[in-house]
Amino acid sequence: MENHVVVLGCGFGGLFAAQALNGAPVRVTVIDRANHHLFQPLLYQVATAGLSAPAIAAPIRQILEAQKNVTVLMAEVQTIDTARKAVVLDGGEEVTYDFLIVATGATHSYFGHPEWERDAPGLKTLEDAFEIRRRILLAYEHAERERDPQKRAAWLTFLVIGAGPTGVEMAGTLAEISRHTLRGEFRNFDSSQARVILVEGSASVLSTYPPDLSAKARDQLERLGVTVRTESRVTGIDAEGILIGQERIAAKTVIWAAGVAASPLGKSLGVELDRAGRVPVGPELSIAAHPEVFVIGDLAAATSDGKPVPGISPAAKQMGRYAAKRILHRLRGSTDAGSTNTFPPFQYKDYGQLATIGRNAAVAIIGKLRFSGYLAWLVWLFAHIYFLIGFRNRIVVLFDWALAYWSFERNARIVVGNKDSRFHFKSPS
């Protein structure tokens, strides 16, 4: 009987692990609660109506169709029982494993204020993206109907909290929407009156970048029309806006891009988690007590050459490939199950960092090169099209972007579902 490798989560880490097991003498089961793999770096484009959901997502079973040793199950994992080597699914079924790769990623963290989520949704899944798209587009619709200038101003104020890569690209795109996309479409106000405010607790935007690039990013944001407020800690969020210390900013649309917490599944592994809820793993990416359990991607607290491995997609892909190879190496019997001596430890290869800000605006570090502006933006653009899964999606995204670039249009300005009670639109009877 062949060994059974179970992969939990089919983001970049899980997908690359499953693909690295192609043709290997193991049975593989991939379990994800969604039916699709999501190209998360472009999720903000779905949230800002630039792309449709199918352009950046592909059915997991379609991607892995040709890989005959893989079974895909769409299910939520309830718990992991490391003692019995089994995972329990939402329907109560158990799936036993010989090797387990846990790659369930991260979710939003509201720093002890879960009540903020209702009024400040974060961006991790397609559901999140649709909800944010809905709020942005409906805010302008409300502004068109609103006669009270103060209330209208609140509908036309967009707050993004957290100036990491997601916050920066959201803010830049929101400014472009107000200044260009929607221009001329409203009769009761000028859409370029809309304010986009990026709120950051620390001293700079994109704080993981070197100070010069970080300053350039801020410049580019301000040129696009974004108000950047650094060293501003949010102390309250409700349906009417936010508090920064004692100062109140009235805004109907608030987007959370500040905190990330590891997937709660880490808790069921029986190891002590780090402050962000991540699972500490050894040099072979497995947990100390269970060398057959690997944790990869954003859920893992891994190190490479003594430095923490960053929570970005290239790292997840590299960890996925490594875990798969590690398993196959063990199965070939060239080493004992617990030993790591004869197989090199995981080593993260840093290809650089890329962050987009908006039209013609980005910052990039590639090797020793640092650049910003139009060139960085072009690199960002082609890198993202290159890494997109599937030929069709590449063509569609390239076409949509080309058209959007020249027309300043956004092609997915469709709102589906009006169920939020914050809006008085009724759903169809």
Next chain:
Amino acid sequence: MENHVVVLGCGFGGLFAAQALNGAPVRVTVIDRANHHLFQPLLYQVATAGLSAPAIAAPIRQILEAQKNVTVLMAEVQTIDTARKAVVLDGGEEVTYDFLIVATGATHSYFGHPEWERDAPGLKTLEDAFEIRRRILLAYEHAERERDPQKRAAWLTFLVIGAGPTGVEMAGTLAEISRHTLRGEFRNFDSSQARVILVEGSASVLSTYPPDLSAKARDQLERLGVTVRTESRVTGIDAEGILIGQERIAAKTVIWAAGVAASPLGKSLGVELDRAGRVPVGPELSIAAHPEVFVIGDLAAATSDGKPVPGISPAAKQMGRYAAKRILHRLRGSTDAGSTNTFPPFQYKDYGQLATIGRNAAVAIIGKLRFSGYLAWLVWLFAHIYFLIGFRNRIVVLFDWALAYWSFERNARIVVGNKDSRFHFKSPS
């Protein structure tokens, strides 16, 4: 002060009315509860994962942006007060009019069984299409997890109720999905085992077509793998399947394509409605007591040359254009407000009928020509691309269809939202 024309609903009727008022010396307000105009003839493609929502929908205010006399409001209309010439919106605001064009269309009718809707959703809006897409794709996901053969068979049985154009195209596409699209993607069953059953109360499919074409449509459906059951009246629907008389068919996915009822807004016009809830209109498409109130599209019970005007999109477009011209004619003062003598009555021009069944399969009547099969399918295809709104959408749909035709793939197999309690997938915490 210019006259104010208010258009309720921006389907084909409302949109063509608004566009026919371009440049006219009137103010126009278009009110719709969605932010988009929907190309409804292709909605079944969104429901069956062939197209993304933005491919067949465009923001109303974007379509009408250049028409400077038009204001677009996204709002639900609560009621129409014909005495005070005002419509009341969901927020309580009133919008007064000099002329009103009511074009709010139709919704599903369950023939006195509203409780069936939960287990047999119909297809009118993008929300409906996403819900049906979700049920279809998740049914296969459940089948992959289900070990009990009988329960699995229920997940793999797809019932479509009603063999009009929508039911026929849904059934044909569902058969193609099972036989081609999903083939080879599941490990625990063969997707071509899935049964697609089209249930119709009358004696034939596409009963508005001549008997020979109707018979050909049935042939083509059966060749695609659809089981056609005519003269089968549904007497019960629940979460486990349907009843036809005393016979029970177990099925987890049931789609309703049988009945249509006019929009409930017709009731507030104070006129006696016909059996289907439609508003009887005179030869100038206005209601008897209020010549300034026009009713067009699926909500209107109109006649042309003594015959009822059919509830199809070309008729709605023609009525929309006619109502706009009629208003402008009255404003030019060439006739009294109530008279219809000097302006010709509405005349429906019948360009024919087209219904698609599936790959290479369709039936068509154009003038005196009748044809079916590949040629009819090509005509259907190019007609639909031609009539799609917007250059981008035409390209995207053409590209998606070309790729889908050669690959047998469907490009929008993405499920968003797992909130239905019929499924035990949990939503993210």
